[in-house]
Amino acid sequence: MESVTFESRDLGRTEEFLNRAYTKMQIGGTPKDVRARISRAAAESISIDRIEIGFEMSYDADPLGKVCLCEVYSGSIGDHATDGWEDAFGPGDLVYFAPPDKPYKGTVCRSTYNITMFDESLLTRVAGVSRRDNAPVRLLSHRPRSREAARHLSRTIAYLGDHMLPNPAVRSSPLLIASVSHLLAASVLEAFPNTATPDHRADSRDARPATIKRALAFLESNLDKAVDVADIAAAAGVSVRAVQTAFQRHLGTSPLAYLRRLRLEQVRAELLAADPAESTVAGVAARWGFHHHGRMSAAYHEVYGELPSTTLAR
Structure with missing residues (x-):
């Protein structure tokens, strides 16, 4: 799905759009309160969505098939569960929302946030590591390494979503798309603990x-x-x-x-x-x-x- 804008006050139409734009999911909420607006900037495998959910919306979704990041601007996302962990996010949080192969569920509480998605293979290509078992590079934590790392990634996502992906000249240039993809993946690898980190080792008891x-x-x-x-x-x-x-x-x-x-x-x-x-x-x-x-x-x-x-x- 390329760049698009969606707006609705109908629960059924909102669920139908979310199924097309992301993955198969079921949402819940009070029909009379529904207010949803989604705008997408996209190029090849990268998409950055600005989302406004003006009601309390539960979600129960299948795996996305892509790396998914989420940055909350206002409101909250609660009881979010995936891959054996559960957490809640508020304004200022930028998190690894869901692994590509894991289902996820939770509740959006009148929130404005962005969703950034891209192919997981991009992390492996940009990391430049040689792995004998051909296992992909994966992120190890849903929270960034530090506040500064999160801020840097947030600025990168804002730059790509506001200036690069909406630009037709960028979307039509393989060279520029490759540059954009490399910038995003490198920023993600810098922000989150991952299996390409040289000193990565198996978790111990502490x-x-x-x-x-x-x-x-x-x-x-x-x-x-x-x-x-x-x-x-x-x-x-x-x-x-x-x-x-x-x-x-x-x-x-x-x-x-x-x-x-x-x-x-x-x-x-x-x-x-x-x-x-x-x-x-x-x-x-x-x-x-x-x-x-x-x-x-x-x-x-x-x-x-x-x-x-x-x-x-x-």
Whole structure:
């Protein structure tokens, strides 16, 4: 499917379009609330979609057959499950949404986000590795290595989606398409842990996905409570050093830094829903454990590109 725009307030038509544009899936929602808009920029095997889902939409989908990335701008995507893990995403998150060969399901909650898809073989070609077993290069985590890596990939996707893929001259040039494809794949490999990384080795006990899963479940259930790294390690069933190593290896950050990011997401969600006449940034921030206004504002601006006062005013 080449570049296209779709808009509908009909649940059946929306499901039919999603089946054509992505893969076979079933969606659910309240018919009277349906509002969906999707615009696609595409060239050969690469597509970048800007999606607005203005209702609570559940989805249960077959494998896509392509690498799929998702970046959330507003709202949230909850209970997203695929390949043995489950997570939730909010504004500022850029994630590996689903492996090419795995089904996925979850719920979109009045969200604006983008979906970037491309053939998995592109990662292997760009990585330039020789593998005796002919196994493709694969991504090892659904979260990027670091915030900076995610920001770099986000800028690359925005550049390709806004300027390159919509350009007919680019789409008609094999040389330019090859350049675009190489840029995207290289940025993805730089952003996510993958099997082409020279120092990649099998996960050990301190970095098993189960450790991360238990730790994240604990954090998400205790956002409003006083938590330290020892509490997180205990909930994950490993030592403090082990949980720190696991977070750094799989999420590119520390457990407490990740907790602060989750709380920052709650601050943003509350500011977006608040009445400026009745709420203050300081009051909302304090409810989520941020007592130094300057540091919180700086961290907020770094993640969301605006000051919290701007979010509240909007």
